Ligand SMILES: Nc1ncnc2c1ncn2[C@@H]1O[C@H](COP(=O)(O)OP(=O)(O)O)[C@@H](O)[C@H]1O
């Protein structure tokens with residue numbers, strides 16, 4: 378069953394066409410990874426799914442609701458089912474790591490404070506940030522910010538989580554830890570996951586589906602095992618070079 | 627023939643550019659107005675965030691105190707010098723206090739304090755919100771179904787509305803003492819008449835006008851500076867441009883609005 382469906386999504390940003398007719402179906406309860414070169418519009422694509430950007434043309438469906446024309450309260454209702462890890466983590470500078478992770482629990486779920494503390498401590502420990510709760514984001518390294526952002530996304534245990542490059546900038550060991558954590562959480566809670574990642578070939582073993590964004594379109598989408606056997610030359614080239622060096626001219 | 631075509635082309639281009647600039651200006655003004663109105667609408671909705679408001683009040687108010695006191699002292703002192711010098715020509719040094727106090731309360735206190743708050747707290751506000759925009763913290767608020775206008779902007783509006791009038795009050799008092807210091811202690815005007823002329827000349831109407839001015843200036847500072855930060859463009863220069871524009875626009879609006887209010891209040 379499809380949880381998220383994009384149909385003919387077009388978006389021009391700053392005079393540049395970024396998405397040129399994206400058709401994409403994300404199955405419910407599965408982990409779908411989107412690959413593609415830098416600047417291809419992967420982050421822009423994720424922002425359309427959670428309604429931070431509205432398409433110039435086309436439709437975005439989330440669980441049977443067309444969200445691209447929604448505003449205000451109706452959009453917030455849909456967003457309550459989401460969490461997102463931003464590419465740059467997007468931690469609030471004025472709050473400590475603990476307060477950052479607690480933020481959605483306090484603001485969105487309005488949990489009692491004792492439960493907030495328990496859940497935040499647990500998540501911080503899982504991402505390897507136990508005892509770092511009192512620090513401010515400015516005092517963290519890039520990788521630690523990423524993990525704090527991940528903790529903030531996971532702590533709500535929502536139905537859909539969007540991960541924008543969760544492991545970029547981490548050392549291989551930490552990247553594996555994060556992948557394992559995402560997979561474990563995914564098994565435990567069965568949320569629908571959409572991940573943008575460059576970690577080839579690791580993503581093939583952890584994803585259920587893989588899609589590739591190129592020139593503003595989804596050029597390939599297949600179950601992870603089949604995706605590796607593709608014969609599409611553009612996809613093959615991207616996989617061969619490890620995904621990191623394909624840049625738009 | 628060719629010449630006429632060329633001239634008409636230049637004229638068309640000019641009119642086009644003028645039209646585009648006018649349209650842009652009108653659209654920008656509309657956006658700013660909507661920004662302010664929606665912030666007030668969000669302010670009226672629960673939850674009220676007293677802690678956020680206090681934090682902003684501390685930032686806009688308390689942290690601007692030093693620079694406001696410094697500016698006020700020197701403004702008062704230079705007024706003491708200048709006005710004493712002028713009044714002595716007419717032998718009316720006795721009204722020194724009232725002239726200093728009226729200039730402070732009616733005009734210089736609100737305007738200079740607001741300009742100092744713009745320079746110190748306003749620019750920092752634009753930069754803070756602009757960085758939150760660029761690093762997607764504002765998007766993150768949105769994804770957590772927390773309205774950024776309510777969480778981020780509304781407390782700054784309240785802090786501006788409360789903080790600036792309080793700073794203006796401090797400015798007025800320090801300025802009047804600054805005038806006393808120079809006029810009386812240094813130049814030898816009569817201390818008794820300095821105070822009594824203030825008592826007899828300053829009316830409730832003057833104070834009321836000053837308060838009205840400082841409240842509206844407080845709104846202008848937080849409104850303009852928040853708007854510019856909130857709409858920072860996603861580029862390296864974006865933040866610098868936003869901060870500069872915020873300070874310039876806020877200062878200019880303060881001066882224009884000051885003239886308008888003065889002409890209405892008089
Ligand atoms: N808010 C924006 N305004 C203007 N251009 C943008 C904006 N966001 C993204 N872009 C442009 O869209 C393109 C795709 O960006 P992005 O989605 O971040 O790429 P990536 O695939 O690396 O995540 C880039 O060329 C970027 O400059």
Ligand SMILES: [Mg+2]
Pocket residue numbers: 419420421464541
């Ligand atoms: Mg990206």
